Amino acid sequence: MSRIAKTLRKPPYYAVIFSSQRTEGDQGYQNMAEKMVELATQQKGFLGIESTNDDELGITISYWDSLEAIQSWKEHSAHQIAQxxxxxxxxxxxxxxxxxxxxxNFFEM
Structure with a gap:
């Protein structure tokens, strides 16, 4: 399974890039992160997600079909709790x- 999102949509569309540096310890973070991905995939306009992290930096890119879909996700009540x-x-x-x-462009061997 590819870790690279295939949006299956021709441009234009939108990417939201979230770069972060975490505090020490989990404090419920991993559980919430998994719930947010699951919930985001159910939102109207969601196209895909990619995420990676190491000890110093996390980067998550989510793809959306419109600015309205991004705004709707930002305002979702569960997402606001996570924020x-x-x-x-x-x-x-x-x-x-x-x-x-x-x-x-997408290449796959």
Missing amino acids: RKGKSEWYKQFALTVCKVERD
């Missing part, structure tokens, strides 16, 4: 970037 816990418990710092994808 608050992220700010108060899980992240030392984070950055969020929303990009319009104009072109994509």
Whole structure:
């Protein structure tokens, strides 16, 4: 199974890049992260997700068909709980970037 998201949609679409540096310990983070991915995949306009991390940096990229879908996900009540816990418990710092994808290409051997 590929860890690279195949959006199955022709551009344009949107990518939300979330880069983060975590605090020490889990404090319920992994469980919440899994729930958020499961919930995001059920949202209207969701196209795919990619995520990776090491001891210093986490990067998650989610793909959406519209800015409205991104806004709706941002405002989802369960996601808002996760956002608050992220700010108060899980992240030392984070950055969020929303990009319009104009072109994509996928290669698979």
